[in-house]
Each structure stands twice: as C-alpha cells, then as structure tokens.
Amino acid sequence: MKIIKDKVAKLSFVALLVAMTAAMFYAPTASAHGEKSQAAFMRMRTIHWFDLNWSKEEVPVNETMTISGKFLVFAGWPETVDKPEVSFLNVGIPGPVFIRAGSWIGGQLVPRSVSLELGEVYEFKVLLKARRPGDWHVHSMMNVQGGGPIIGPGKWVTITGSMSEFVNPVTTLTGQTINLENYALDNVYFWHAVWFAIAFAWLLFWIKRPLFVPRHIAVASGKADSLISAGDKKIGMVFAVGTLVIVAASMGATNEKYPVTTPLQAGLLRGMKTYQMPEANVSVKVDDATYRVPGRAMQMTLTITNNGDSAVRLGEFNTAGVRFLDPAVHEDDTAYPDDLLAEEGLTVSDNSPLAPGETRTVEVTASDAAWEVYRLADLIYDPDSRFAGLLFFWDEKGNRQLVTVDAPLIPTFI
Amino acid sequence: MSASQSAVRSRAEAVQVSRTFDWMILFTLFTAVLGGYHIHYMLTGGDWDFWTDWKDRRLWVTVAPIVSITFPAAVQACLWWRYRLPIGATISVVALMVGEWINRYMNFWGWTYFPVNICFPSNLLPGAIVLDVILMLGNSMTLTAVLGGLAYGLLFYPGNWPVIAPLHVPVEYNGMMMTLADLQGYHYVRTGTPEYIRMVEKGTLRTFGKDVAPVSAFFSGFVSIIIYFLWHFFGRWFAKTDFIADDAS
C-alpha cells in the first residue's frame, strides 16, 4: 500500500510539473529584437527604409509619437522570399508597450494587409500612443506573407509615467465611449465565473462520494447500474436543462443589450498609392564590389553618368537602414540613430561635382563598425551573395536623386 | 494482494485509504489532463482561442469544438466504463480552462501586458456538462457521440456569445468600419501575428447569407461526432489494464 501511495504521489508530482510546463509553454514573443539575426540579404534586398523620422525620443504615457518615412520595395527582390503581395505594415516593439493608434501608407489607413508592387516607393506613417513606461527599441517593420518579418531601423524611445494611467477611449458607432483597455472585462470574468461555478457544482456532486476503488469493485462485479441512482439522473437532467436554459437566456439577453453587432472585418487592400520620387537622371553602373573583412569596409567601383542639367555629387549610401554619408555633401539633421549612422563613412575617390553629360569612374568605400554590429558582413555567407542599396546624389540646387544598386559582392579576407 | 499481508487493519481505515486514493488520483488526472489537453489545444486551436480578433463566425466556431472534444471524449471513456463516473468531459474542460486562464493571466497579461479583454479563453463548459449528462442518462457511446457531439458543437457559439458580443460592436476608425475586436488586434501590437495570418471570415458557407454562425456550428457539430468516436476509442484503449502484469482486471 505504502509503495503504491508513493508511486501515485510521485506520479502526481510529475503530472503537476507537466501541467505547469504546459501553462508556461506559450507567451507571445516579448522581444522584437530580431534585426541583427535576420539574414543580411533579406535586409538589403527587400524593403529599403529611408527618410525615417521618429518624432520623439521621450513620450509620457497616453501621449503619441509617430514613425514616418518612405520605403522602397526593391525591384531585385530575392527569389527565395515570397513577393510582398500580402504584406502588413507593423512596428517592431516588445509587445504592446505602445498601442498602434493609426498607420498609413500613402495616406490610406492600413489596419489590414496590403499588396505592394516591386520597384515602387511608398510613404508611410505609424502613430503610436505610449502605454508602458520603459526604454524601448522602436522599429519600422513590414511583415510579408511567406517572407516573414522584415525589420527596419530601430531607435530607442523612452516612455515615462505609469501604465495604470493609460486609457484608450474609443467611441462606437452606437454612440458609447468606452475604454478599450478594460472594456467588457467584468463581463468576461462574470460569465467565466458563472460557468466555472456550475461545472464545479457538477464535479462536486460526484466527487464528494467514494470514487475509484469502491466504484471499480462494483463495476467489475457487474453491479455498475447500481452506481447511478434515479436521484442522480434527476440531478443530471437539472444540470443539462439548466445549461441549455442559461445558454439560451444569456444569448437572448445579450442580443437585446447589443442589438448592433457586425462580423470581424478582413480583406486585402490593393492599389496602394505610391510615392513619386523625382526622376533620377544619374545612371550608375557597378563595375565591381568587394567586402574587405578585416577592414569592415565595402568597396565599389562605380561608373557614374550625369544625364541631367546640374552637376551632382554622391552624398549617401544606404543599405539595410545603415547610412554612410559623405559630410562634405550631406549631413544628417534628423537625429537618426547613432549606431546606424556613419556620418563620415562614405569616401569617394573623386567626389568633385560631376558635370552634366560627364561620365566618371570612382572608387567608393563605405566603412563602419555597423557592418559587423549589424551583421551585414554575413552577406558573404548568404546563398545569393549580392548586395544592394540606395545611392543618393545631390545637385547644385540641393535636389536629391535616388539610384538603386544591386550587384554581386566578392569578399576579401586579407 | 493475496500473497502479502493486508495494509489496512479495519474497515474504517480501508475507507480512509480509499478516500486518500481518490484525491491523489483526481489530482493526478486533473493535472495530467491539464498539461496534455492544454498543449493539444494550443497547437490545434491556437490563435483562434488566444485573440478576440480571431473569434469570428466561421472558423473559430468550426475549429474550437472539433479540436476540443478530443480529451473530453477520451477521459469520459475511461471514467465512465471503469467507474461509472459521468464527469470526464467536465473535469477535462475545467482543467483546460484553468490552465488557459493561468497562461493568459500570467503570460499574456502579466508578462507581455496584453489586456485580458483581448486574450481570454473561449468558454467550452456548457457543451462539456451536457456531454457528461447525456453519457450518464444514455449509458451509450453512440448516443453520446451523436447527440452529445452535435450539442457540443451547437452550444459553443451561443455559450460564448454573451462574452464576445460586446466586442463585436462596430466602430468607425479613421474612415474605416471595424469591430472593437478588430480594433483591439490593431491597437495592441503583435509583431509575430501580422494581420494576414488571421484566418477569419474565410470559407465556402457564404450561400447561406448572413446567418453563417448557425451553419458553421452545425458543421462543427457533425465533425465533432466523428472526432468524439475516435477519441472515445483512444480513451478506451488507454484505460485498458492489459499492460499491467498482475491479476488486476
């Protein structure tokens, strides 16, 4: 007897552990810090985020900030990733530390998934309302069906205040203003409590009597029918009929209380408005490109032709959100995140203004620790060792032109 | 225990030991079912149960009963045919929902801060109670499968409607109409659950006009019947004592 008791006790303990593990098994991902672990070619050749702006670096709870900017859906989208035919504009934050109060692509609200066209530029904006205090890395992000999340650059934003003060007022079409943060929560608890109480009553009705050993003996000796009395059956009927009555009555009462309800809304948004960049009249040919592993620098030989009517200079190379600038041509005044900004990271062998009609071959070097920190250098281990990025040229009047580059990359290890 | 000496010396002591046994077995059963059923339900019902903006009139109504009638059917098979205890379905669902509430409250809310009103579990209790009573009154697997399985499917949507209806009130948001549940899903950012993986309002039952929930519920009930049979057999098989070497029958 003692041995069996011990065994059951042991088994109970194991079962308890299993149960607890199961309960702990799942929590929605709290961390949004995937940017560095994502394959470099994914970040370089899918969505190019640029002109990004985080409107604030510190926000009190209940106040809002925006992330805005543009993204180019790269024309040389990798074969291994599904095309962004079904995509969702998201933000990379650790759970709902902000709520997404609004998000727009080309001025259109995008609570649903959208279809994006390769080679096009879109303007976007995400309005965030601060909810939970802390320092959070806030990224722009595009989820692509079949491609996974494509994380844009992130910037640290501090939320101050207290989460208990957070409110989320919403006015329904039936005219009430509710706080979505805890709306209908009492109702959830109430109905679950009611049904748990009924279920426990049913369990208790049986559990209060001797159970396994005597009942097993009775069943084994052919006296099973004696175990369910007429009274038990009556109580059973009460529970079954009671359940049906409560379900029907509560449903009726609910329909009376909420006469206007609609089904969940879903569906793909197509034909998003694109953003027209000024026509680029600079053409760039990549003669070769190498990545020097020890120097953490990428070197490209570019043949640049100016077909416009104003002299141009190369000012910025942007890839995977890392910006390499030539300070003689362009300086950042948007408080772009430090770790993603190489203010003097771009060197051009001859960056004197390129006159209209002129063609010049130059050596361009983009060097910064970001190659390592953001694991872009891992590109050389990718299945398709190509790099891609955006080149920005400025003409004499300060107008900017965008040219994309996409070419094979050869690593050098010495 | 014929060969060895009896461990109890009196009837009172036997009764007491038997009762201790009851509690230990109940506790083991409850926690084991909680663990197994919970994992099973998370893997099969998953997001449909996690988020209010997945709880639609078609797939949620169809999927949740079908994947959740499994353990109740199996535990019923064991508890009824061996002990004539009509509590198999209720105890399973109570265990599942206790586990779910722990998870939703501690992880979804306590750890990740999703408001509870977006991530509360579905209510499966009305169907479970009816399933148990039908087995008790009918003493028949077939009757329980057919009548109980159907009832289990049919009771699911109305059993959850009082909880879910307030979240289906429409709202106009920046020029678009959506329900409050849709708005919850939009507001409370989930980086790993983008909008497009939401499987709502999809299906081929559109010919029935706007009353899709009852049609989905009937369909779910019919499939639940089949799943009930299957898992009832699993339960019976697992409740066999053939693998115990001794004379225990």
Ligand SMILES: [Cu+2]
């Ligand atoms: Cu980050």
